[in-house]
Amino acid sequence: MCGIVGVVSGAPVNQLIYDALLLLQHRGQDAAGIVTQEERKFFMHKAKGMVRDVFRTRNMRALPGNSGLGQVRYPTAGNAFNEEEAQPFYVNAPFGIVLVHNGNLTNADVLRAELFSTDHRHTNTDSDSEVLLNVFAHELEHATRGVALQPDDVFKAVRAVHRRVRGSYAVIALIAGHGLVAFRDPYGIRPLAMGRSAEGAVVFASESVAIEGTGHEFQRDVAPGEALFVDLAGNLSAQQCAEKTQHFPCVFEYVYLARPDSVLDGISVYQARLNLGASLAKRVVSTVPPSDIDVIIPIPESSRPSATQLAHLLGVPYREGFVKNRYVGRTFIMPGQEVRKKSVRQKLNVIGSEFKGRNVLLVDDSIVRGTTSREIVQMAREAGARKVYLASAAPPVRYPNVYGIDMPTSDELVAHSRTVEEVRALIGCDALIYQDVDAMKKAVGAGNPALSGFDASCFDGVYVTGDIGPDDIARLNAGRKGGTEDEEDASRLALPNAADA
Numbered sequence: 157m158c159g160i161v162g163v164v165s166g167a168p169v170n171q172l173i174y175d176a177l178l179l180l181q182h183r184g185q186d187a188a189g190i191v192t193q194e195e196r197k198f199f200m201h202k203a204k205g206m207v208r209d210v211f212r213t214r215n216m217r218a219l220p221g222n223s224g225l226g227q228v229r230y231p232t233a234g235n236a237f238n239e240e241e242a243q244p245f246y247v248n249a250p251f252g253i254v255l256v257h258n259g260n261l262t263n264a265d266v267l268r269a270e271l272f273s274t275d276h277r278h279t280n281t282d283s284d285s286e287v288l289l290n291v292f293a294h295e296l297e298h299a300t301r302g303v304a305l306q307p308d309d310v311f312k313a314v315r316a317v318h319r320r321v322r323g324s325y326a327v328i329a330l331i332a333g334h335g336l337v338a339f340r341d342p343y344g345i346r347p348l349a350m351g352r353s354a355e356g357a358v359v360f361a362s363e364s365v366a367i368e369g370t371g372h373e374f375q376r377d378v379a380p381g382e383a384l385f386v387d388l389a390g391n392l393s394a395q396q397c398a399e400k401t402q403h404f405p406c407v408f409e410y411v412y413l414a415r416p417d418s419v420l421d422g423i424s425v426y427q428a429r430l431n432l433g434a435s436l437a438k439r440v441v442s443t444v445p446p447s448d449i450d451v452i453i454p455i456p457e458s459s460r461p462s463a464t465q466l467a468h469l470l471g472v473p474y475r476e477g478f479v480k481n482r483y484v485g486r487t488f489i490m491p492g493q494e495v496r497k498k499s500v501r502q503k504l505n506v507i508g509s510e511f512k513g514r515n516v517l518l519v520d521d522s523i524v525r526g527t528t529s530r531e532i533v534q535m536a537r538e539a540g541a542r543k544v545y546l547a548s549a550a551p552p553v554r555y556p557n558v559y560g561i562d563m564p565t566s567d568e569l570v571a572h573s574r575t576v577e578e579v580r581a582l583i584g585c586d587a588l589i590y591q592d593v594d595a596m597k598k599a600v601g602a603g604n605p606a607l608s609g610f611d612a613s614c615f616d617g618v619y620v621t622g623d624i625g626p627d628d629i630a631r632l633n634a635g636r637k638g639g640t641e642d643e644e645d646a647s648r649l650a651l652p653n654a655a656d657a
C-alpha cells in the first residue's frame with residue numbers, strides 16, 4: 157500500500173497535496189513525490205524519504221498550478237532503494253501523462269515484454285507502476301488516434317487497462333491540458349475515494365482522512381472497475397469500465413494499514429478495530445480466565461482500539477505500558493529485517509511499574525514476521541512481568557501477499573507452517589491467542605454487508621483475482637529487490653525453525 161492523492165482546483169494545489177501526503181504518511185515512508193500542472197507543463201519533485209524531508213520550501217515554490225498528484229511510496233515491486241522508482245511517473249505521449257499508483261501488478265513482467273515488443277514503448281525501471289502508466293498511455297493513444305481527447309476516450313483506455321493488467325491498482329493520472337482520471341481495479345482491492353471543497357475543487361485520495369483533513373467533504377468511494385474523469389474546469393464524468401466486478405477490499409487495511417479515523421468502502425476503520433477487539437475477547441476467555449490477567453496493555457500504535465474494547469469486555473484494567481517514540485516511523489513498512497528489528501527497541505520503551513509482578517495481556521493488531529512481538533515479550537519480562545500473554549486482533553499471517561503489502565515470501569512469516577503452539581514458543585510468551593479468519597471477516601464486514609467479501613489472502617491463502625498460484629508467488633518474489641542481501645540473510649537467521657525453538 158502506498159498513499160495517493162490527486163486534485164483539480166481553481167487555486168494552487170502544491171500545499172494541499174503536501175498536506176494530504178502528510179495525512180497519508182503512514183501508508184509509505186520510503187519516498188514521496190508531487191507533480192503539479194500549469195499551462196500544460198508539469199512540475200515534479202520526488203525523492204527518497206518522508207514527506208517533511210523530501211519537500212523543502214524551494215521545492216514547494218517550484219510546484220505551481222491548479223492541478224496535481226502526490227504519492228508516498230511503500231515499495232512492493234522493483235527496488236526499494238532506487239530513487240528512480242519514486243512516484244509520480246511521467247510519459248510524454250500521448251499529451252503528456254503523469255500517474256500515481258497504489259497496489260501491485262501480478263503480470264508486470266509479461267506486460268513489460270509486450271510493451272517493448274508490441275507497443276514499442278520503453279520502460280526504464282523495475283517498477284510495476286511505470287509499466288501500468290505505459291499500458292494506459294498506449295491504450296489512450298490508441299483510443300484518441302490523433303483527434304481531440306474526450307472523456308469517452310479515457311474510459312476506453314481504462315477498459316483496455318482492465319483487460320491487460322492483473323493484480324491490484326488504485327490509480328490517479330493527470331493528462332496534460334485535459335484533466336485527471338481516477339480508477340480502481342475490478343476487485344476494488346486497494347482503496348480510493350473522492351471529495352469536493354465548497355469552492356468546487358475535486359480531490360481523490362487513498363483514505364478519507366486525506367480528503368476531510370484538507371478541508372474537503374467526502375463524497376464517495378470509487379467503485380471497483382470504475383473510472384472518473386475530471387476536466388480542468390472541474391466537470392466530472394464517470395463510467396464503469398470493467399466487464400465484471402466484485403468488491404473484495406483488502407482486509408489488512410482495516411487491521412493495520414489505514415488510519416483509524418478513515419472510512420474505507422463504507423467501513424469505519426476504528427469501528428472495525430473495536431469489533432475485532434470484541435470478537436477477540438471471546439477467544440481470550442476460552443484460553444486464559446480474565447481473573448488470571450491483571451492488566452491489558454496495547455502494543456502501540458495500531459492495536460489500541462482493539463485493546464480498549466477487549467479490556468472493556470473482559471473487565472480488566474487497560475493500561476499504557478509501552479511509550480512510543482513518535483519520531484520513529486512504522487516498523488512493519490520499513491524495508492529490510494535488520495532495520496525493522498532495531499527500530500522496535502528504538503520505538504517502544506516500557507513503563508516498568510505497569511509490568512512488575514503482574515500477569516499482563518499484551519495486545520497487537522497483527523503478528524506478521526514476529527519482529528515486534530518477540531522484542532516486546534522480552535521487554536515485558538525484563539520489566540518484571542510474572543506472566544506474559546499475547547493476543548492478536550488478526551489471525552495468523554501465513555501466506556504471502558501479492559496485492560500491495562510487502563510480504564513476498566512465506567518463509568519470513570512467523571506463523572507459516574507453524575502451529576499456534578510453535579509460534580508461542582518462538583515468541584516466548586506464556587499464552588498466545590489469535591483471532592480466527594471468519595471472525596475477522598465478520599467483525600470488519602459488519603460495517604458494509606454489501607461487499608462481496610475481503611481479500612484476506614495473507615490469512616487464508618485465497619487470492620481473489622483467481623489467477624495466483626505458487627509459481628506466480630515465486631516469480632513475483634524473484635522480481636523483488638527489497639532489502640540488501642545481507643538484510644535478507646539476517647532475517648532468515650533471526651527466525652529459527654520451529655524445530656529449533
Ligand SMILES: O=P(O)(O)OC[C@H]1O[C@H](OP(=O)(O)OP(=O)(O)O)[C@H](O)[C@@H]1O
Binds near residue numbers: 412520521
Ligand atoms: O510481526 P511484525 O512483523 O513485527 O509486524 C506486526 C507489527 O508491525 C506493525 O506495527 P508498526 O510498528 O509497523 O506500526 P504501528 O505503530 O502503527 O503499530 C503492527 O501494528 C504490528 O505491531
Ligand SMILES: NC(=O)CC[C@H](N)C(=O)O
Binds near residue numbers: 241
Ligand atoms: N505499496 C504500493 O502500493 C506500491 C506501489 C508500487 N507497486 C511500487 O512498488 O512502487
Ligand SMILES: [Mg+2]
Binds near residue numbers: 456458
Ligand atoms: Mg504495531
